[in-house]
Amino acid sequence: xxxxxxxxEQHLAAGGKIVDFGGWDMPLNYGSQLEEHHQVRRDVGMxxxxxxxxxxxxxxxxxxxxxxxxxxxxxxxxxxxxxxxxGMLNEQGGVIDDLIVYLTVDGYRVVVNAATRxxxxxxxNRQAESFAVTLTERSELAMxxxxxxxxxxxxxxxxxxxxxxxxxxxxxxxxxxxxxWFIGRTGYTGEDGLEIMLPGAAxxxxxxxxxxxxxxxxxxGARDTLRLEAGMNLYGSDMDESISPLAANxxxxxxxxxxxRDFIGRAALTAQKEAGDQPKQVGLVLSERAVLxxxxxxxxxxxxxxxxxxxxxxxxxxxxxALARVPRDTVIGSSAKVEIRGKQLxxxxxxxxxxxxxxxxxx
Amino acid sequence: MSNIPADLRYASSHEWxxxxxxxxxxxxxxxxxxxxxxxxxxxxxxxVGRQITAGEECAVVESVKAAxxxxxxxxxxxxxxxxxLTDSPELVNSEPYGExxxxxxxxxDASELDKLLDxxxxxxAI
Numbered sequence: 001x002x003x004x005x006x007x008x009e010q011h012l013a014a015g016g017k018i019v020d021f022g023g024w025d026m027p028l029n030y031g032s033q034l035e036e037h038h039q040v041r042r043d044v045g046m047x048x049x050x051x052x053x054x055x056x057x058x059x060x061x062x063x064x065x066x067x068x069x070x071x072x073x074x075x076x077x078x079x080x081x082x083x084x085x086x087g088m089l090n091e092q093g094g095v096i097d098d099l100i101v102y103l104t105v106d107g108y109r110v111v112v113n114a115a116t117r118x119x120x121x122x123x124x125n126r127q128a129e130s131f132a133v134t135l136t137e138r139s140e141l142a143m144x145x146x147x148x149x150x151x152x153x154x155x156x157x158x159x160x161x162x163x164x165x166x167x168x169x170x171x172x173x174x175x176x177x178x179x180x181w182f183i184g185r186t187g188y189t190g191e192d193g194l195e196i197m198l199p200g201a202a203x204x205x206x207x208x209x210x211x212x213x214x215x216x217x218x219x220x221g222a223r224d225t226l227r228l229e230a231g232m233n234l235y236g237s238d239m240d241e242s243i244s245p246l247a248a249n250x251x252x253x254x255x256x257x258x259x260x261r262d263f264i265g266r267a268a269l270t271a272q273k274e275a276g277d278q279p280k281q282v283g284l285v286l287s288e289r290a291v292l293x294x295x296x297x298x299x300x301x302x303x304x305x306x307x308x309x310x311x312x313x314x315x316x317x318x319x320x321x322a323l324a325r326v327p328r329d330t331v332i333g334s335s336a337k338v339e340i341r342g343k344q345l346x347x348x349x350x351x352x353x354x355x356x357x358x359x360x361x362x363x
Numbered sequence: 364m365s366n367i368p369a370d371l372r373y374a375s376s377h378e379w380x381x382x383x384x385x386x387x388x389x390x391x392x393x394x395x396x397x398x399x400x401x402x403x404x405x406x407x408x409x410x411v412g413r414q415i416t417a418g419e420e421c422a423v424v425e426s427v428k429a430a431x432x433x434x435x436x437x438x439x440x441x442x443x444x445x446x447x448l449t450d451s452p453e454l455v456n457s458e459p460y461g462e463x464x465x466x467x468x469x470x471x472d473a474s475e476l477d478k479l480l481d482x483x484x485x486x487x488a489i
Contacts, residue, residue, distance in 0.1 A: 034402040291425045313404040
């Protein structure tokens, strides 16, 4: 029996096409994933992300623990509610998962992927044995992502006055609690928006209120095209336990300073950095009428070969884009070839970000 | 439930074929097929004049989700392709049996149509 979020009935009522996602029954789309994509870029849409795993980290050594567990440094979080993105690495420097961690009043709140829940919790619990920390999974919480240029306005219109005031004050990448809810100004679309954690029992009424206010339900399909246009990685496609953050456009999430901070994977990353042996992640743009897809071969003339890690048709741009892992000497702005059904098509190599805040950022 | 018009013939690979009054055969993909594919973004049709053999890969549909080959339901010569799909591939989702036909064949052996499934058999197969 598949797992279901508290919003399952809402998905059925909205005509959601339900698929299995990491053991969860989740909506792929509610009719057209293209329309849902445009809805988020142009107006406001909502996603049920209640399947994601929320873990609270408390205890006197919570900071020390996370400083050891994560490649990014939670000591950088200076004010309450500030969040950072990090990889959680193994000793070989491979990515066990990517996550967001918020500084809270009594510790930290960590949000990890749904499909990796079990191995993440095993790893986190194992590492916690040497620290005075308590890990509390908050599976009673639902989570709704409200995303798009009108997300703030529409969300404010359907919450309590206290929550509305909090939303007005939230800075990007900050999340704060209010009356049992936790509201973060974060997302996975490249648009402004919120990720709202709330008790599962309250989620259906909140979803219905958003719906009545003009917020359209969007499924996993649109979530994937939106994040890809924004150049955001998908765990399991763009990186996994065999891939270094240096090879996944995540170098910016590694806090090398202070040099004395030991974190899991640090030695491996240092060796990789010194050897200069890691491939790099780039963006690809195809102008022909075809679609780049994961695992297609990339040929960079005179440099070597690589592979697309995720590709799609970009609804905003009207052509296909992809994230690819290629040899480190590949030059941004150069051209390469991708093998699609036996034919080699020309692609342009660009920085791995295509659309932000509704606007194209590739030329 | 999928829409499966009774007057068409079907391949198990989800192409429909319609025998026109002038003896030509129009080909497209079924409502069930477009539903499986999701939003269609490109359609690549065979060149006009190409001789195709029943079962041969002759067109490609790309949706946001996946690329899918289209097989010739019967043998013959391609005499027309639907240019409207170049600018409006979404017609495949909205009008799979109407405006979103893919190509027309002048059959080399019209009796090949009889080997295809009727609506009931196709409905039972999906």
